[in-house]
Amino acid sequence: MSAPALTRPTAPPLADPHAGLPASAIGRRKSTLEIITLYVIVLVPFLALGAVVPAVWGWGLSWLDVGLAVGFYYLTLLGVTVGYHRHFTHGSFKATRPLRLALAAAGSMAIQGPVIQWVADHRRHHAFSDRAGDPHSPWRYGTDLRSLLKGMFHAHLGWLFDRRKTNQERYAPTCSRTAPWSPPASCSWCGRS
Numbered sequence: 467m468s469a470p471a472l473t474r475p476t477a478p479p480l481a482d483p484h485a486g487l488p489a490s491a492i493g494r495r496k497s498t499l500e501i502i503t504l505y506v507i508v509l510v511p512f513l514a515l516g517a518v519v520p521a522v523w524g525w526g527l528s529w530l531d532v533g534l535a536v537g538f539y540y541l542t543l544l545g546v547t548v549g550y551h552r553h554f555t556h557g558s559f560k561a562t563r564p565l566r567l568a569l570a571a572a573g574s575m576a577i578q579g580p581v582i583q584w585v586a587d588h589r590r591h592h593a594f595s596d597r598a599g600d601p602h603s604p605w606r607y608g609t610d611l612r613s614l615l616k617g618m619f620h621a622h623l624g625w626l627f628d629r630r631k632t633n634q635e636r637y638a639p640t641c642s643r644t645a646p647w648s649p650p651a652s653c654s655w656c657g658r659s
């Protein structure tokens with residue numbers, strides 16, 4: 467009787483990242499122009515920063531520069547977390563029209579897409595959290611170290627380059643029919659849909 471053959475453990479096979487999604491979950495595709503614009507907006511500031519650091523190192527960085535960097539970082543961060551996420555997606559609190567406008571503008575500065583698209587993406591994320599169908603699951607590529615690093619990149623930035631957009635009509639129907647600057651009393655935009 468021969469010994470059983472030993473097989474090397476393998477990583478789980480790549481799941482189809484959109485398996486099991488309802489047909490109406492995906493809306494229109496991102497155009498090539500949108501993708502190119504996204505690359506330019508994401509890459510050019512990094513390249514510019516890389517180019518300027520050696521040129522001005524030791525004399526060119528003032529407290530004003532530091533203040534602008536930190537200030538705008540927190541402005542966009544609050545725009546996404548407080549505005550896009552808590553207010554517009556989940557309707558966690560009420561806001562006056564000027565505040566809604568300010569939150570929408572600050573959130574849009576994070577380059578994560580227009581507010582209504584973000585709301586639809588995030589509601590799809592909650593519907594399929596960390597499973598196939600989640601637009602930005604960190605588990606997308608598997609569980610070994612390399613796959614997790616790829617997944618981390620995808621969850622933070624890579625998902626923005628996915629051409630398949632979440633269908634706004636399915637995941638954010640009241641938002642897609644009105645505007646974020648509509649007075650709160652006149653519509654249910656957006657967290658109460």
Ligand SMILES: [Zn+2]
Nearest residue numbers: 551556588592
């Ligand atoms: Zn959420």
